[in-house]
Amino acid sequence: MKNTFFAFALLLFISSISSCVVLSPKKYKALLGTKDSLYTAFNEGLIKIENLEKEVGKLKKDTTLMAEELRDLQKNYNEMDASYKKLKNNSSSEITKLSGDLAAREKRLKEVEEVLRKRDEATNALKEKLQQALLGFTKSGLTVEIKNGKVYVSLTDKLLFPSGSIIIDEKGKQALTQLANVLKQQPEINIAVEGHTDNQKINNLGQIKDNWDLSVLRATSVVRYLTENEKVESVRMTATGKGEFQPLGTNANADGRSKNRRIEIVLSPKLDELYNLIK
Structure with missing residues (x-):
């Protein structure tokens, strides 16, 4: 394209020169101008063409x-879309499972x-029965x-034993007999006997x-x-000694020491049903 344009301009120039033989000096100068x-214009056109070709090359490269x-973006999108669909399916199943759990x-x-x-309810009912059965021993x-x-049934040592003795006296036996009558009607109750001093x-001694x-x-x-005389089931019974280490009152005076010397009979419902539920 450059050569064609240049040839055309040169031809035009030669034709003009050839005709200058009959032209006046003024027209000749005009023709030279x-x-x-x-x-x-031709040089400027060449520069513009060169710049345009560079721009076209740059545009092709950018394209x-x-x-x-x-x-790359399409590939990433496809991968993300596939991951999303997979996650959505997994989430749905996880949500369903979680809802079930x-x-x-x-x-x-x-x-x-x-x-x-x-x-x-059973504990409160048992307490009421024991309070009624043992009403005569509260004093x-x-x-x-x-x-x-x-349920805690607490008996001071003076109700059960002579001073310093481990042999139950008659008044103590009466209280234990009344207690046993209630316990034998409550086979679902475990019985722990705790000694305190x-x-x-x-x-x-x-x-x-x-x-x-x-x-x-x-x-x-x-x-x-309770087991030998009153026939309370032995399998329900435990006996423990706590010594002086769980006092109810101060050991600094006689009243406090009297509260601390006691037998506590701890009655607790059997919780087999509860244990089975929380396994």
Whole structure:
């Protein structure tokens, strides 16, 4: 294209020169001016063409790069879309599974709450029965109360034993007999007998060496009376000695020490049903 344009301009110039033989000097100068203008325009045209060709090359290169970027973006989009669809499907199944788990747990929670409600009702009913059965011994230091879902029957040592003894006296046997009558009607109740003492040192008690011995032997005497004499099932019974280490009052005075010397019979419902629910 450049050569064609240049040839055309040159031909025009030669034709003009050839005709200058008959032209006046003024027209000849004008023609030379036209030639210079054409030459300048021609050079400027060549520069513009060169710049345009560079621009076209740059645009082609940019277009190629953009096409590659577009392919990469399309590929990434396809991968992300596939991942999203997979995640969506997995999420749906996970949500369904989670909903099922929550429903099952809610059902189990309601069942546990129902068992605990029944336990509390049974515990309160047992307390009422014991209070009625042992009403005649409350002035002798017997109390019945509920703590942590269990019924505690507390008997001071003076109600059960002579001073320093592990042999239950007659008044104590009467109280235990009344207690046994209620316990035998409640086969679902476990029975723990705990012996407690004050912190006074044991003196001249023969085989009883210290407060540990005294608390254990007194608890064992109560268990033995309930099982052997009153026929309460042995499998429901346990005997433990707490010594002086769970006092109710101060050991600094006689009243406090009297509260601390006691037998506590702890009655707790069997929770097999509850344990099965929470496994």
